[in-house]
Amino acid sequence: MTHAPLVTRRRRIAVVLNDLGAGGAQRAAVEQAACLDPREWEVEVASLELKSAAGWDSRLPRRIPVRRPGVAGLAGWLRGFTPDLVHAHLARATIASAAALPFAGTPAFVATCHNLSDWEQRRNHPVRLLARLALHRADRVVAVSEAVREAMAGVDPALAARTRVLWNGVDLSGFAQVRTMREAAREVLGYRAGTFVVGVVARLDPRKGLDLLLDAASDAIHRVPGLELLIVGDGSERERLVARSHELGLHTRVRFVGEQSDVRPYLAAFDLFAAPSRSEGLGLALVEAMASGVPVAGAPVGGIPEVLARGEAGWLVPNTRSAWTDALVRAARSPQECARIAEAGLEQSSRFGLDAMRDALVGLYDEVLGGGTTRSAEAA
Numbered sequence: 302m303t304h305a306p307l308v309t310r311r312r313r314i315a316v317v318l319n320d321l322g323a324g325g326a327q328r329a330a331v332e333q334a335a336c337l338d339p340r341e342w343e344v345e346v347a348s349l350e351l352k353s354a355a356g357w358d359s360r361l362p363r364r365i366p367v368r369r370p371g372v373a374g375l376a377g378w379l380r381g382f383t384p385d386l387v388h389a390h391l392a393r394a395t396i397a398s399a400a401a402l403p404f405a406g407t408p409a410f411v412a413t414c415h416n417l418s419d420w421e422q423r424r425n426h427p428v429r430l431l432a433r434l435a436l437h438r439a440d441r442v443v444a445v446s447e448a449v450r451e452a453m454a455g456v457d458p459a460l461a462a463r464t465r466v467l468w469n470g471v472d473l474s475g476f477a478q479v480r481t482m483r484e485a486a487r488e489v490l491g492y493r494a495g496t497f498v499v500g501v502v503a504r505l506d507p508r509k510g511l512d513l514l515l516d517a518a519s520d521a522i523h524r525v526p527g528l529e530l531l532i533v534g535d536g537s538e539r540e541r542l543v544a545r546s547h548e549l550g551l552h553t554r555v556r557f558v559g560e561q562s563d564v565r566p567y568l569a570a571f572d573l574f575a576a577p578s579r580s581e582g583l584g585l586a587l588v589e590a591m592a593s594g595v596p597v598a599g600a601p602v603g604g605i606p607e608v609l610a611r612g613e614a615g616w617l618v619p620n621t622r623s624a625w626t627d628a629l630v631r632a633a634r635s636p637q638e639c640a641r642i643a644e645a646g647l648e649q650s651s652r653f654g655l656d657a658m659r660d661a662l663v664g665l666y667d668e669v670l671g672g673g674t675t676r677s678a679e680a681a
Contacts, residue, residue, distance in 0.1 A: 311340070311341055311342055311343040312666070312670060313382060313386070314343070314345075314387075315378075315386070315387045316344060316390070317388070317389045317394045318346065318348050318349065318389075319348075319390075321367065325469075325584075326415035326416070327390075329390070329413075329415065331361055332472070333388075333470075339362075339364055344365050345368060345384075346366070346368065349371060349372055349375070349397060350369060372397045375397050376400075376404035377404075379401055385409065387402065387408050387410050388411045388412070391415060391416075392428050392432035393432075395435045395439075396432050399412075400435075411441045411665070411669060412435070412436055412441075413467075415445050416582050417580045419432070420453050424456050441463075441665060442464040442465070443465050443466075444466050445582050446466060446468065446604030448603045448607065449603070449604065468607075468652070469653070470654055470658025471592075471653060471655070472654075473588075473592040473654045476565065479593035482566060482569035485569075486567070490556075490570050497525055497527045497632075498570055498572045498573075499518065499632075500532075500533070500572075500573070500574055501574070502533045502534060502567070502568070502589070503532075503533075503576070503578075504536045505532075505534050505538040506536050506537060506538055508578060510600065511532065511577065512542065514530070514575055515542065515551060517622050517629055519549040519550065519551055520622065524630045525629065527633075530554060531567060531570060532555065532556065532557050532558070533560075533561055533567045565593070568589065571590070572595075573595070573639065576598070577599075578600050578602055578605065580603055581600075581603035583603070583604035587605065587608050587609070587615070591608075591646035591649060592647065594647055595646075596616075596632065596640075596646060597609065597615035598616040598618050598632065599618065600619070602620065609649070610645070614642070614648070616631075
């Protein structure tokens with residue numbers, strides 16, 4: 302009896318998202334899908350939104366198709382794609398994926414939890430309660446930080462006990478030369494010598510704490526006459542924050558430049574990156590700032606202490622008006638300390654690169670799928 306040679310095929314991964322907007326979870330999911338070796342993995346992305354929205358899907362290579370089946374069509378798409386593994390991100394996608402699995406054969410199921418608020422402020426929301434039930438059906442649950450897993454433990458210890466922490470990663474290669482862009486970036490933006498630019502890259506949402514930063518800047522400006530704020534991002538809080546800057550007399554010193562597809566020219570102009578978040582699952586924007594050689598100050602909440610190596614690679618600032626005021630003044634008056642923090646942050650940022658994330662992700666998938674490429678053989 303002779304046997305045909307083993308035939309290998311790529312393992313199929315179905316990535317399911319609520320939508321493909323510009324949020325951090327969507328970005329992380331897209332980065333994960335794109336980093337997988339196409340010789341070993343066949344990936345398709347499904348968004349539950351029915352209409353196309355500008356977001357992170359533009360970062361996906363052409364080899365990865367984006368489907369928009371909606372909730373009603375998810376089972377049909379999975380049945381046609383026949384994935385080996387379904388990877389859901391965020392609560393609604395997790396619920397929809399768990400419901401569709403019985404109609405899609407027997408794929409493995411992995412779900413990633415990105416948000417602290419799902420386990421804190423919104424833990425009793427009906428969608429979060431349903432998501433918690435769906436997570437118990439997953440073969441593996443992933444948290445984007447130890448902070449998220451700890452928050453889970455306070456609500457569902459059994460679920461947290463079988464949850465793996467997998468830090469999100471980002472392609473850092475494009476940030477290596479940001480510091481060389483500094484002079485040109487500041488000239489284009491019109492910053493004069495002696496200006497100390499405190500920058501933010503964030504969704505304009507109450508959880509990002511930018512109202513606190515405006516209040517602190519209004520106090521610090523009397524001690525740092527050259528202080529200015531540069532805020533990159535958009536969201537529901539923009540109108541309120543603009544109004545607040547006028548109330549504080551800061552409107553001539555604060556720029557809201559909206560959402561930007563390329564944040565590097567703005568990072569190049571920053572003297573300090575500020576993240577006064579009230580809730581943060583991890584914080585990839587901090588990683589990009591660190592990789593750009595910008596010193597970072599962040600609130601000691603959520604995953605921020607993990608990103609900043611517990612204060613070794615950035616300042617951890619208590620979320621009070623006075624503490625942030627002092628932090629802004631300290632940074633503006635301490636160029637040598639800023640340089641030291643920037644150097645430590647640059648080294649720390651490498652832990653959140655694509656290679657580290659890819660290795661962890663592939664290890665997780667191999668563990669769930671049993672490792673190795675799927676093989677089939679038929680007797681001749």
